[in-house]
Amino acid sequence: PNGAGKSTLFKCLIGQLRVDQGRLRLLGEDPWNNVGLKRRIGYCPESNQLYGWLTAERFVATLLRLHGMGPSDALKAARGGLETVGLTAAKDRKLSTFSRGMRQRVKLAQALAHGPEILVLDEPLSGADPVARVHILETIAKFARDGGHVLMSTHVLYEVERLTKNIVLIHNGKAIASGDVQAIRRLIDTHPHAVRIATPAPREVAQALAGLDHVASIEFPTPEEVLVRTRKPDAFYRDLPSIVVERNLDVRGLESPDDSLEAVFRYLVG
Numbered sequence: 001p002n003g004a005g006k007s008t009l010f011k012c013l014i015g016q017l018r019v020d021q022g023r024l025r026l027l028g029e030d031p032w033n034n035v036g037l038k039r040r041i042g043y044c045p046e047s048n049q050l051y052g053w054l055t056a057e058r059f060v061a062t063l064l065r066l067h068g069m070g071p072s073d074a075l076k077a078a079r080g081g082l083e084t085v086g087l088t089a090a091k092d093r094k095l096s097t098f099s100r101g102m103r104q105r106v107k108l109a110q111a112l113a114h115g116p117e118i119l120v121l122d123e124p125l126s127g128a129d130p131v132a133r134v135h136i137l138e139t140i141a142k143f144a145r146d147g148g149h150v151l152m153s154t155h156v157l158y159e160v161e162r163l164t165k166n167i168v169l170i171h172n173g174k175a176i177a178s179g180d181v182q183a184i185r186r187l188i189d190t191h192p193h194a195v196r197i198a199t200p201a202p203r204e205v206a207q208a209l210a211g212l213d214h215v216a217s218i219e220f221p222t223p224e225e226v227l228v229r230t231r232k233p234d235a236f237y238r239d240l241p242s243i244v245v246e247r248n249l250d251v252r253g254l255e256s257p258d259d260s261l262e263a264v265f266r267y268l269v270g
Contacts (some may be wrong), residue, residue, distance in 0.1 A: 010153065013120055015038055027118060032089050040118065050106070052094060053095075055094055056082055056092075056109070056197060061078035075101045082109045085109045104127070104136060105139075108121075119140065119149070127247070128253075128254065129254060150163065184206070193231075196226070197227075197228065198225055199251050199252060201249065201250050209240075
């Protein structure tokens, strides 16, 4: 949940914070004050606050220049990174015009563009629409298949399953459970799973989802939101992108409230 300590852990791993107890190693090295190690890491922060006056291409190229690349190499690598995440057509648009899902993808582009050995991704799916989430997950999965390492935080265990079978649950700065994702899922599946969908057409979205047999309830907390509770979250996350595309639905954001996961954390911490 929020406040568990995952962002702090990630900042320690990339050398932004220094640990004051114990020993920390990433790729066999101490991250603190280690410029050489930082060049081997691709980092995607949780924050969506970007430099809105820059185009996507200029944003990624500027970060690569700070990384130490020359102008022409940085531009070439920036274009390659944007192509990898499917944003070539939007490379000349200002970031201020990007949706939340596109912002997540451009952050992933800058993390990939310099060819890192490991990706450290803090909530890379947060706020992304269903189609963007699929693209982001496919991009991360390809990086892993090609031999890269991935450390990723998420509230949505059902989506990370396609990337790994091994997870760690953190609560109040401590690891309270680790191991196979199937075992954790069995705990979560005993509770209805809530999914909040941002859309200007909530009635249309609700109508499209009401026919799914695993949907337990549908609510409208605000005029532009749908709150769906499902008994089979894995099936829901699998089916949602195709439903959005086939019905041509206007879905602008997707997130899972902490309630269902909090129940599991309370169970685990007693």
